[in-house]
């Protein structure tokens with residue numbers, strides 16, 4: 001089967017979050033199952049672009065509202081990622097360093113989607129499935145069916161994967177003129193509460209819709225940033241497929257980013273060495289448990305609660321742990337986390353940046369990872385952490401609930417709590433501090449986690465089954 005993935009991000013080409021990790025790994029695993037998977041994404045100006053060789057495979061043009069746009073599709077020449085990678089360039093719109101957060105993101109991603117559909121419409125053969133990811137690509141199933149110029153694509157089945165339903169790509173109705181001539185009788189498919197809502201449109205038009213964990217799909221029927229009734233109405237074509245992780249990238253035995261490689265057999269020693277390096281660099285005392293947070297510093301991840309919760313936990317435990325934060329995001333949250341730095345010298349450090357290498361070192365060296373997320377469609381960090389023997393401390397929500405069992409339960413290995421609140425976080429940190437004292441239990445838990453298989457193998461097959469169910 002041939003699958004075309006369309007996404008705004010793909011690791012290691014350009015990454016803002018977990019979406020990139022999924023789109024960088026899933027196609028690779030689909031290839032190993034004997035299928036042909038391709039990825040097309042915008043040609044962001046990242047290091048990967050400049051450090052690799054490309055060939056031009058297509059050139060075209062289209063009109064978007066008042067703009068006439070030329071686009072170019074380039075292909076990476078050496079199959080470096082293990083699948084065919086295509087990038088779309090549109091002068092003045094996609095030639096930027098960052099992936100998101102420009103004032104004209106609506107124009108940028110609408111143009112990207114039109115370019116992809118236009119290119120697809122010129123193929124001599126067609127892929128068996130077009131698999132789009134999140135709202136930046138969710139207008140494609142609509143265009144393939146209801147734009148007059150693309151009707152010949154309407155028989156290709158489409159899948160929409162929702163990695164995050166908080167963002168929906170809303171735009172005013174005035175921007176509907178951006179789309180290539182479409183059947184206006186179908187305006188209702190674009191609309192949600194009087195705006196054009198690309199995510200809602202994707203849910204209505206794709207043949208199958210899935211979220212990245214079963215738990216999150218159930219939650220969306222109750223709380224989906226305005227789309228609850230739509231998820232209930234369309235529930236017949238909606239499923240949850242748990243993400244996997246890329247075992248070739250996330251393996252403590254071979255990871256080149258970490259100081260000392262280790263396996264489950266020498267995990268005590270190996271983790272010890274990695275922890276020592278981190279603690280020495282930060283001036284932390286090795287004897288205390290090291291608790292980390294890695295991720296975007298935003299409300300959704302409950303990062304706004306961290307500064308207060310960590311300060312309180314230091315007070316309550318008598319500074320019985322060390323803590324390191326890595327991430328960037330909302331200015332206020334960043335400042336709050338920086339501000340407490342002086343109060344806890346020798347115990348606390350916040351590094352405000354995105355740093356892939358350092359994140360690997362933290363998974364390898366830490367004892368616990370904190371994830372108090374308000375919303376967590378799947379969460380990959382808890383799975384990375386577990387592979388490196390680091391105990392997840394998570395709020396019971398979405399994918400976190402689906403992947404972590406509290407150590408108080410049978411065969412458990414994590415620490416789970418109910419609410420995204422300062423109290424629950426503080427309480428869970430005190431449980432972590434207590435667990436750390438019981439070295440036998442901790443060792444048993446680490447071994448159990450490292451033996452869990454969270455690789456993409458199983459889930460990659462589930463996507464194939466999903467495609468099979470709609471393959472016409």
Ligand code: GLC
Nearest residue numbers: 018019163212377378379380
């Ligand atoms: C988004 C979600 C995260 C998920 C990732 C990959 O970043 O917030 O929970 O793991 O997408 O699907």
